[in-house]
Amino acid sequence: xxxxxxxxxxxxxIVVIGAIINLISAIGVIRLPDVYTRNxxxxxxxxxxxxLILSSVFLFFWVEEGYMNARLxxxxxxxxxxxxxxxHLISRAAYNSGIPLWEKSGQDALKATKQKVKNK
Amino acid sequence: MKTNDLILQTVTKIIIFLILAFSLxxxxxxxxxxxxxxxxGLMTAAALVLLLLAFDAKTVNKIFPIxxxxxxxxxxxxxxxxxxxxxxxxxxxxxxxxxYFDLPIxxxxxxxxxxxxxxxxxxxxxxxxxxxxxxxGEDE
Numbered sequence: 001x002x003x004x005x006x007x008x009x010x011x012x013x014i015v016v017i018g019a020i021i022n023l024i025s026a027i028g029v030i031r032l033p034d035v036y037t038r039n040x041x042x043x044x045x046x047x048x049x050x051x052l053i054l055s056s057v058f059l060f061f062w063v064e065e066g067y068m069n070a071r072l073x074x075x076x077x078x079x080x081x082x083x084x085x086x087x088h089l090i091s092r093a094a095y096n097s098g099i100p101l102w103e104k105s106g107q108d109a110l111k112a113t114k115q116k117v118k119n120k
Numbered sequence: 121m122k123t124n125d126l127i128l129q130t131v132t133k134i135i136i137f138l139i140l141a142f143s144l145x146x147x148x149x150x151x152x153x154x155x156x157x158x159x160x161g162l163m164t165a166a167a168l169v170l171l172l173l174a175f176d177a178k179t180v181n182k183i184f185p186i187x188x189x190x191x192x193x194x195x196x197x198x199x200x201x202x203x204x205x206x207x208x209x210x211x212x213x214x215x216x217x218x219x220y221f222d223l224p225i226x227x228x229x230x231x232x233x234x235x236x237x238x239x240x241x242x243x244x245x246x247x248x249x250x251x252x253x254x255x256x257g258e259d260e
Contacts, residue, residue, distance in 0.1 A: 071142075078138060085131045 004063060011060045018052030021045055034102040035094045043087025050079050125174065132174035139167040147242055148235075157238035161245025168250055177258060188254065192247025199240030202233060 025045020032038045058072040101108060143163035150156030171180050206215040218232035 071145075074138060074142060078135065081131060081135060085127055088127055 007063050008060070011056045011063075014052050014056035014059075018049040018056065020049075021052065022049035025049065034105075035099050036091055036101060036105075039087050039091045039094075043084055047079060047083040050083075051076055054079070129174045132170055136167050136171060139163060139170065143167065147238065150238060151230075151232060151234065157241030158245055161242040162249065164242075165246050165249035165253075168246075169253060172253070172257065177254070188247045188250040190247070192244050192251065195240045195243025195245075195247060197240075198243065199237055202236040202240065205233075 028041025054076045143160045146155035147160030203214040216234045
């Protein structure tokens with residue numbers, strides 16, 4: 001009985017950590033200067049936060065009710081696979097439509113490659 | 121401009137099985153838990169739309185050489201026929217029944233004739249959604 005309550009505290013802590021990570025990623029979306037850095041904050045932070053929350057929910061129902069919800073596992077795998085790809089696609093679409101980088105960013109390695117392809 | 125969609129295409133190839141399996145799960149779980157023919161059909165159509173986004177319409181037509189208008193028609197036919205089937209047992213139109221059977225692998229399973237009607241709904245939803253999207257999509 002005591003064990004169960006301890007585990008509940010741990011799961012609650014995981015949910016709070018996930019929510020805080022999501023909050024940090026939302027602040028990043030507001031604070032960061034250009035599309036690419038914002039995308040970096042949004043896709044990574046939100047993915048990790050959601051993964052933590054979903055895993056905690058899965059573990060909670062497993063311990064509390066003895067009920068393994070396969071849909072939550074599928075959701076974890078799904079978010080883990082698709083959210084970074086969505087970030088990649090948004091970033092690439094922005095780059096291909098000529099959105100400029102932040103002026104203080106150091107280098108644009110893709111530009112040189114694109115130039116080389118164009119010159120061929 | 122020809123772009124290199126390798127990441128999107130690879131992830132689509134893996135994720136499409138997940139979506140299709142989950143849509144089938146939603147379809148069969150509809151009797152006791154949230155789900156059913158409508159949302160299952162929409163999700164199957166969503167998987168096909170993801171294929172259309174990652175690959176072009178020609179490739180998808182090669183993978184699924186199906187006329188989706190016929191799918192919708194077959195679905196409607198199934199839905200009506202399950203309703204008419206109740207006439208053979210001297211009960212009103214669209215009466216449904218269920219029973220428990222011992223299936224080889226699954227054990228004791230409740231089978232309801234409402235599933236047959238749901239198959240009709242499922243096919244109609246897939247057919248109509250895919251027809252709309254393919255008609256809008258092909259502008260050549």
